Amino acid sequence: xxxxxxxxxxxxxxxxxxxxxxxxxxxxxxxxxxxxxxxxxxxxxxxxxxxxxxxxxxxxxxxxxxxxxxxxxxxxxxxxxxxxxxxxxxxxxxxxxxxxxxxxxxxxxxxxxxxxxxxxxxxxxxxxxxxxxxxxxxxxxxxxxxxxxxxxxxxxxxxxxxxxxxxxxxxxxxxxxxxxxxxxxxxxxxxxxxxxxxxxxxxxxxxxxxxxxxxxxxxxxxxxxxxxxxxxxxxxxxxxxxxxxxxxxxxxxxxxxxxxxxxxxxxxxxxx
Numbered sequence: 525x526x527x528x529x530x531x532x533x534x535x536x537x538x539x540x541x542x543x544x545x546x547x548x549x550x551x552x553x554x555x556x557x558x559x560x561x562x563x564x565x566x567x568x569x570x571x572x573x574x575x576x577x578x579x580x581x582x583x584x585x586x587x588x589x590x591x592x593x594x595x596x597x598x599x600x601x602x603x604x605x606x607x608x609x610x611x612x613x614x615x616x617x618x619x620x621x622x623x624x625x626x627x628x629x630x631x632x633x634x635x636x637x638x639x640x641x642x643x644x645x646x647x648x649x650x651x652x653x654x655x656x657x658x659x660x661x662x663x664x665x666x667x668x669x670x671x672x673x674x675x676x677x678x679x680x681x682x683x684x685x686x687x688x689x690x691x692x693x694x695x696x697x698x699x700x701x702x703x704x705x706x707x708x709x710x711x712x713x714x715x716x717x718x719x720x721x722x723x724x725x726x727x728x729x730x731x732x733x734x735x736x737x738x739x740x741x742x743x744x745x746x747x748x749x750x751x752x753x754x755x756x757x758x759x760x761x762x763x764x765x766x767x768x769x770x771x772x773x774x775x776x777x778x779x780x781x782x783x784x785x786x787x788x789x790x791x792x793x794x795x796x
Contacts, residue, residue, distance in 0.1 A: 525590075526551045527688050527720050528573070533584035535565075535572050535745075542568045542776075544745040545584070550688065553714065555721045557736035557756055561764055564776045565745040566724045567611060570690040573722075574608040575601050589687060603632050605687030609677035609694045611724075616664040621676065622646055624664055625683050632684065649682040652712075654705045670697030678706050682713055688720040695730040707733035728760035741767060744776040 526549040535543035542565050550556055558566050572579045573586060575598035586594050589604050596604075616624070625646060630636040637645075646660050653675040665673045674694050681689055691710075695703055711734060714721060725731065731739075731753065739756050741749040741764075748771055749755065759767075767773070 527589060528722075529587045530573075531585050531587075533569075533572070533586065534582045535568060536580050536582055537568070537578055541582075542579070542745050543572065546742075546745070546747055548740070548747065550720045550722060552687075552720055553718045554737045555714070555723065555734060557731055557739040558722060558724045558742060559739060559756065559759055560742035561775055564742050566742050567692055568745075569742070570608060570692050570722065570724060573601075573690060574598055574606060599631065602628075602684075606690070607681050607684055607686035607688070608690045609674075609681060609692060611692040611694075611696070613665050613673040613677055615666045615668075617666055619664055620661050621664055621679075622660040625680060628680075628684060645683055649679040652682060652705075652709050653679045654702065655679060671699060671702050674698055675702060675706060678709055682709060685713070685717050686719060687717075688722070691721065691723045691725075693724055693726065695725050695727050703727075703730060704733065710734050728756055731756045743768070743773045748773060 528548070528550040530546055530548040533543050533546040534541065546565075546569060548556075558569070560566050568579060572581065573588075575593070575596060577598075581594055584594075585592055588601065588606060591604065593601050593604065593606075622643075626636065626642055629642065643660075647657050650657060650659050655672065655675055659672075659676065659679075662668075665676060668676060674697055677694060689710075694706065698706060707730065710721070713719065721734075723731075723734065723736065735753055736756065737752070739751050739753065740747045741755070741759070743764075749767060768775070
């Protein structure tokens, strides 16, 4: 039985339809890679699963841990075991990492964890991500570099131990050493907890470190192709043109200039 099952999901932001009939099943201990050109609905899917109020479900359903969560609040989804590592983590002044995480654990378990046990857990999670212990006492992401913000997101994941983690370009902004540290921490938690994982990334290198069980390509709000690591490698080498031509697809937002999308770079490169 899948931990997450999405059926015929249609989603709008305001009057703009973004997702146009997504079907996806993720089981425990499965890693799913979500690929596709920018602006075609990948982040929208992750945020909709997590319950972002900007996105409105107009058709279909999302079932998680045996419950229909389509109309459930974000905090209720989190307590069920969902976790989202954001592409652009917010800075929150006045609340320390330690205060935030102890409050989150208290909400999940309906009681505060023993203080010294929590401190040990927090310190170990930061250490596993190559962050100094002082980060526990700093305001959330305030003054953090881009890479430190991303590692801090994964430290939160290690502490909360979700049943399913959604990682939205968690690897962007990481140098080579930090990328390896983050990947090792993710792989270790999956091995220890059996959690499922849905990853959005533009980096084939990251998928080499966190190897997906399945890979899916999203174009214009639909999953148009699925495979495994071989699909990731082909897209890294050839880009998306072959798929668009083969399936006669159009991008959700056509740029003014013809662009080439590759996994090996994060973003878009103009074709000369």
